Amino acid sequence: xxxxxxxxxxxxxxxxxxxxxxxxxxxxxxxxxxxxxxxxxxxxxxxxxxxxxxxxxxxxxxxxxxxxxxxxxxxxxxxxxxxxxxxxxx
Amino acid sequence: xxxxxxxxxxxxxxxxxxxxxxxxxxxxxxxxxxxxxxxxxxxxxxxxxxxxxxxxxxxxxxxxxxxxxxxxxxxxxxxxxxxxxxxxxxxxxxxxxxxxxxxxxxxxxxxxxxxxxxxxxxxxxxxxxxxxxxxxxxxxxxxxxxxxxxxxxxxxxxxxxxxxxxxxxxxxxxxxxxxxxxxxxxxxxxxxxxxxxxxxxxxxxxxxxxxxxxxxxxxxxxxxxxxxxxxxxxxxxxxxxxxxxxxxxxxxxxxxxxxxxxxxxxxxxxxxxxxxxxxxxxxxxxxxxxxxx
Numbered sequence: 324x325x326x327x328x329x330x331x332x333x334x335x336x337x338x339x340x341x342x343x344x345x346x347x348x349x350x351x352x353x354x355x356x357x358x359x360x361x362x363x364x365x366x367x368x369x370x371x372x373x374x375x376x377x378x379x380x381x382x383x384x385x386x387x388x389x390x391x392x393x394x395x396x397x398x399x400x401x402x403x404x405x406x407x408x409x410x411x412x413x
Numbered sequence: 414x415x416x417x418x419x420x421x422x423x424x425x426x427x428x429x430x431x432x433x434x435x436x437x438x439x440x441x442x443x444x445x446x447x448x449x450x451x452x453x454x455x456x457x458x459x460x461x462x463x464x465x466x467x468x469x470x471x472x473x474x475x476x477x478x479x480x481x482x483x484x485x486x487x488x489x490x491x492x493x494x495x496x497x498x499x500x501x502x503x504x505x506x507x508x509x510x511x512x513x514x515x516x517x518x519x520x521x522x523x524x525x526x527x528x529x530x531x532x533x534x535x536x537x538x539x540x541x542x543x544x545x546x547x548x549x550x551x552x553x554x555x556x557x558x559x560x561x562x563x564x565x566x567x568x569x570x571x572x573x574x575x576x577x578x579x580x581x582x583x584x585x586x587x588x589x590x591x592x593x594x595x596x597x598x599x600x601x602x603x604x605x606x607x608x609x610x611x612x613x614x615x616x617x618x619x620x621x622x623x624x625x626x627x628x629x630x631x632x633x634x635x636x637x638x639x640x641x642x643x644x645x646x647x648x649x650x651x652x653x654x655x656x657x658x659x660x661x662x663x664x665x666x667x668x669x670x671x672x673x674x675x676x677x678x679x680x681x682x683x684x685x686x687x688x689x690x691x692x693x694x695x696x697x698x699x700x701x702x703x704x705x706x
Contacts, residue, residue, distance in 0.1 A: 337429075398462075398470065399433075402466075403462075405461050406461045410457070
């Protein structure tokens, strides 16, 4: 998958979850991650990297991500990004 | 001693908070649920989350996944996504006959080969929830060497019987009895249905005592509070352990004396009693330190 067809989201704002919204970006605009997290200071960079890495591993180059974190573990962040990607590519 | 499955605890497959803590309550098996606990619109979300959770969490206990039935639009997709994470066990709901067990067995075999997992390492169990499933329970239980247990799903079963669930459970007596017989004939375990009123501890205990007497190996649970209650009732009592030890000692003594008749406190002991005593001690040993008395 290298191109998103539409905007999509996955996850919730329940505790331990993360809400991921994906919006298709124009070619060449790159991956932009807007993150809100209660653990921004400790884990903000880690969460952004993980979201970016997951997108890159699925061949995504240009995308706007709005993420609302509620203390999600890595496995949850990956799962929510992948689900949003699948929904965007439908 | 076979794998203990006294408590099989359901965890909603789309709830990250519950998934991350699922391993800490001491359940013999956790069942990550992609079926009833997940809204139709979130089936994709749940299977991705369950896949990541199994791949990355170290649960330290047996991990099962309840997939959607393969006749729904979700069942095969659940298997496709989740099998590469190598769950220990796949639980099929609404089992209707041996054919679907064989189809899933073949699908798992292909996934094991593709992912280079040892052949036969992913086990299966099936829940019987309809009169037809109950009639074919032995065929279901013996349809694949992967099958380790049959379970009964009472809510759907009772709806199919056109009755209601009662405290005494008389409406389930025939079904439970038949299910134990089918599982024992096939040489696999038998797991009882959930008890969903988590505040009725007395009713819950009565039900566990009943199913233990009937020969069940364990119970599906829906709340962590229920785990230790099940383990306590399934644990052999000190009196049972003491009796089993004395039976085996008497048996050993008779063997040494080459005596044909064995008795303990004036009661004759024959081989089934010896076998039961051996099972009690093996069970006590296997459950020691794993919850219960």
